Amino acid sequence: CLVTTVVAVAAGAGGTVVLAPVVLGAVGFTSVGIAAGSYAAGMMSTAAIANGGGVAAGSLVSVLTSAGMGGLGTAATATLATVGGSVGAAVAALI
Numbered sequence: 001c002l003v004t005t006v007v008a009v010a011a012g013a014g015g016t017v018v019l020a021p022v023v024l025g026a027v028g029f030t031s032v033g034i035a036a037g038s039y040a041a042g043m044m045s046t047a048a049i050a051n052g053g054g055v056a057a058g059s060l061v062s063v064l065t066s067a068g069m070g071g072l073g074t075a076a077t078a079t080l081a082t083v084g085g086s087v088g089a090a091v092a093a094l095i
Contacts, residue, residue: 004092004095005089005092005093007092008088008089008091008092008095009085009088009089009092010085010088011088012084012085012086012087012088012089012091013081013082013084013085013088014081014084015084016080016081016083016084016085016087017072017077017080017081017084020067020072020076020080021067021068021071021072024064024067024068025068027039027040028040028041028068029064029065029067029068029069030068030069031068031069032069033065033068033069034065034068040061040064040065040068043060043061043064044061044065047059047060047061
């Protein structure tokens with residue numbers, strides 16, 4: 001049904017955008033930086049070891065730290081909405 005698909009896509013897109021900051025904070029990418037002892041801290045440590053002591057600019061850890069500290073930019077929000085909407089459409093197709 002088209003209505004079910006539209007609702008599922010909207011819910012998936014909106015839900016993903018709303019929950020992304022919550023998930024980032026829960027894994028340790030906070031507004032004041034990476035939380036000690038968190039999953040994010042482990043990621044940062046692994047990245048630093050792999051890169052000779054530093055975290056490379058543009059790496060996943062770098063991007064997630066920026067998102068956790070400053071929020072999601074327009075491109076990241078659009079990407080998350082697209083992915084969430086696609087998941088919603090896939091779920092609707094199964095129903």
